Amino acid sequence: MVKYIERAEYLKTLRELKGKHFIKVITGVRRAGKSTLMQLFREEIAQKIDKSRIQSYNFEDPKYNDMTNWREVYDLIDKKLVKGELNYIFLDEVQDIPGFEKLLDGLYINENIDLYVTGSNAYLLSSELATLLTGRAYEINILPFSFKEFAQTYTTPVDNSIKFEHFMRYSAFPQATELMHQNPALVMNYLRSVYESILVKDMLPRKQIYAERSFENVVNYVMDSIGSSLSPNGIARVLASDNKTVDSRTVHSYLKSLCDSFVLYKAERFDIKGKQNLTTQEKYYVVDLGFRNLLLGKEVGQDAGHLLENIIYLELRRRGNEIWVGKIGEREVDFVARDNEGYLTYYQVAYTVRDETVLERELAPFDKIPDHNPKVLITLDPEEVSRRGVRQINAINWLLSH
Missing domain, CATH: 3.40.50.300 (P-loop containing nucleotide triphosphate hydrolases)
Incomplete structure (x- = not known):
């Protein structure tokens, strides 16, 4: 049950x-x-x-x-x-x-x-x-279940770290979560039916997406590039270099269709010093990691850092934030989030920062920010500390806190 x-x-x-x-x-x-x-x-x-x-x-x-x-x-x-x-x-x-x-x-x-x-x-x-x-x-x-909601579906004691592994591996759709508890082998078939339903009912009638192979190439590329800055021109160039020709206007149309059907969410860039939106090199996040796993057939461990970033992005949306990717000089802040009251918080997301080089890479963009809005580093490390004005918190604790 x-x-x-x-x-x-x-x-x-x-x-x-x-x-x-x-x-x-x-x-x-x-x-x-x-x-x-x-x-x-x-x-x-x-x-x-x-x-x-x-x-x-x-x-x-x-x-x-x-x-x-x-x-x-x-x-x-x-x-x-x-x-x-x-x-x-x-x-x-x-x-x-x-x-x-x-x-x-x-x-x-x-x-x-x-x-x-x-x-x-x-x-x-x-x-x-x-x-x-x-x-x-x-x-x-x-949105599909948050991790907090997902964790509440378990009827027997299971460690939160195991629940989080399941959350990244399977799906947060309510019915997919139910299937996961009953027979995990059924989850991917369910996700395939949901994805195909979205294509038929939401994308095809409005966008006349007819070049099926080109569409698949674009979707797979974006799913494989979660957390990376993208543009229609850049996607078209990369696909062309792999003999998968599609023009940039078509790529733009596909991306818009995926966002309009809420399969993808777009985070635009924000110049932190100039306090203005930038209109190029957006990032895209998928509404449910199950779709990514379905389309790419990848294991979580191959890209765990970017998948964690995807989870944090969706949670920030759930909590009512407006979200951008921050640009500060030549560096980047994963998320600039403005809450319902207009307050800004800066976020960096990393799977682990136990390596000093990685820690320095994640903290360095914060050093460049000229204002005193809160700065948060979210990782899966158990340590929760403050350093250089940055609060480091555990992702699982943060996801369960709201």
Whole structure:
């Protein structure tokens, strides 16, 4: 029996937004738990009010396939509204409805509606819709399990270091985690089905990705370059040198599609001294390390440092940070993170710094930073110390602390 995990932080956010006149937009990669989260919240509301005031629609359900425009959906919802009461409307994968932008706008202007929607690609918050809903929408981006959530799925005592090895080796998708406990051999097949579903439902319809081999080459290169600075031109050059020709505009389109479907997240560079964003040489991080292991067939140990960096990046996102890669002169700081209150923290990530040369390499960029914002070095070493104004902390302890 696998222990049930409540997505406490996400539920807390939904509770805080309940009844507020925003469209609550729940985004994230497929199978991260968006629909389950919305179901849990819906059931919570249903315990306190008459169920007639709650409507729920999943537009991936075949029974809605005949709905060819937004007006049909609007009329269906409107005729079921309880007049004079606040109605709770839940729309799953609403971007599949033609003209969904008008549907959301039409529902929003009704002050008797508290509206919640989910979507598995960034088209839901495209520039057109973002303009339409300026000041009206609040996005909650859902990720697969954090390490803290993953660790809570174990029903028998297991050392946290072993749990962390599993976290890096298998997957943080909720259903994949359940399979890991039952039969680890099934995890990769599950991840393959999720990945193929993303390709078919989120990427192909919107980007017409037809050069399958070229797409695979780009994806595999990016997955093998987690934590490395990349550009479309650079990727195209490297692939061309290996007789895998693809032009830079196509690479750019592929990268955007992967980010729009939340398979990848992009971290842009930030000039720490100049306090400005830089528009070249971004880094990309994968939403779940299981995808990387699936596509590359690599063991964790071959690139453990960059995989740890990926985990820390995702955790910083979970905690509500805006994240950049820091540039300070010719050196680089892994992450510049700005929290919800506007405070900056600088992070370096290394698997281990027991070698003095590695320790010096990780500390050196901090020495160049002219301000006094917190500086943190995250490693898997057990030691937690402070030196040269830098706090060194253990990654597992940090991941479990929030």
